[in-house]
Amino acid sequence: MPELNPELFCRIGDSSRDIFLIFDVKENYFSYLSPAFEPIFEIPIDHVKTNPSLLLTFVHDEDKAHVLDCFNECTHEDASHKYEFRIVCKEGQTKYIRVSVYPIIIDGNLTQLSGIVEDVSISKHNNFHIEKINARKNTALEIVSHDLKEPLAMISMAVSDLLSNKLFNGQERILKSLTFIKDMCERNILLIRNLINHEFLRSSEVEIRKERTDLVKEIKDVIGFYQHAELNLFRNFEFVSSEQKLYAKIDSMKFMQVINNLISNSIKFTHTNGNIKVVVKDKVETVLIMVSDNGIGIPKHLQPFLFERFSIAMREGLHGEDSWGLGMAIIKSIVNLHDGTIWFESMEHAGSTFYIEIPK
Known part of the structure; x- marks a missing residue:
């Protein structure tokens, strides 16, 4: 000017x-x-x-x-x-x-x-409420999907066992009913996963809008929701931060979906009563976020392909949860949009730790 x-x-x-x-x-x-x-x-x-x-x-x-x-x-x-x-x-x-x-x-x-x-006080307060509702919605979707998918998967497995043992050979009515139950379970498991994937994919396509945000507060809110539901999820959740407040420029909605997705993956590949931990560290010019678990880990031969779209590294969860091979690629894209980096360490049967480092 x-x-x-x-x-x-x-x-x-x-x-x-x-x-x-x-x-x-x-x-x-x-x-x-x-x-x-x-x-x-x-x-x-x-x-x-x-x-x-x-x-x-x-x-x-x-x-x-x-x-x-x-x-x-x-x-x-x-x-x-x-x-x-x-x-x-x-x-x-x-x-x-x-x-x-x-x-x-x-x-x-x-x-x-x-x-x-x-x-801009009014618009900021409105945005805070929208972001909080959105973060809780994403967390709730993951929790509800887990609560629904696991019993449906177990019912499907039980029915498959009955069908494979040929206990009801010749009893067409029972066989039709069992086949119907199995098909309905599998269809609803697919529907739930489609819903989660659609929400995550749609969010990644929206233009990024970064604002100065207290990362500790946002992540603590997400983890608190999982901790509240940990009895139903049969996992132990822990949150640790080196500071009470840590500010960084992020798109809160998208970045919290990254955190949600990493936690969801940990749930998927961690045994019942396993531990999932999120750590936030201040590194002066950057913030380091770690999401770790003591789950089954990632086999060494799959690790180089983890962030590829439709990767060969995609695997079913411990309870038959589907993997569409898009989640980790989208996570990496969102981290890149924040000028950050993401990497991981993993050992088979010993768990995984994902690291995200973004500039303040």
């Missing part, structure tokens, strides 16, 4: 519900702050116009370092930027603020920053 018409900019700002601003970089003051500043920040404009550092006292404690990094970035780069952070107003009310910053360059030098500040 090399030029700015101050008169037009200020006229628009005077009538807008968003904050319009012009910040003088060298003089360190706001040459313009629109009237919308006062209802959003709930303090008089005059208090901060010539004392911009006062604004930092309103920034949420967890976001102050982030805001300072953002300010340093936009005052040292000839590029527009968009940032989000939280402020704490009177009586402890937290608001979510989105700032769009545009540099004004004169004679090759950055002289001013113009910008627009929006209060």
Whole structure:
């Protein structure tokens, strides 16, 4: 943004519900702050116009370092930027603020920053609720599918045993009924797996939208749902984090589906009363997430093909759960979209650990 018409900019700002601003970089003051500043920040404009550092006292404690990094970035780069952070107003009310910053360059030098500040609290809270509902929906689908598939698979196996032993040879009515039961079980197992795969595939096709997110909170919420259901799943779930809060830019809906899918795979290949553990570690510039189990592991000859679509590495679960050969390929694609890496260590009959490392 090399030029700015101050008169037009200020006229628009005077009538807008968003904050319009012009910040003088060298003089360190706001040459313009629109009237919308006062209802959003709930303090008089005059208090901060010539004392911009006062604004930092309103920034949420967890976001102050982030805001300072953002300010340093936009005052040292000839590029527009968009940032989000939280402020704490009177009586402890937290608001979510989105700032769009545009540099004004004169004679090759950055002289001013113009910008627009929006209060996006309502949309952020709505997104949080949607993401939480979506994460719980995915977890619930996996849990329900396990609860339904396992008994259906056992019924199908029992019926197959009766048919193969020829106990009812010559009794056509009984044989027809047993065949009908077996077919219905297999059809419903297929229906359940199709439903899970469809949800995961559809999510991976939607455009990615990364936002600064507390990874610990999101993953803890997913694991908590599994821990609540662990008596029905007959597995032990554990969550460990090196920090109480860890922020990273992710698409929460998609990334939590990755975590869900890895946990679902662990359930599939871990014996009854086995252990599944999720660990989150802060590595300064990146976050490392580990999903491990003490299940049957991955045979060495299949390991090189695990992340391929329709891979030869796909196997049935311990209770006959289907594998469509797409899950791990989609997981890798979503991790790649987050500029991250995924790898694993596994030993047959000793379990597996999957590692995901993403930049903060």
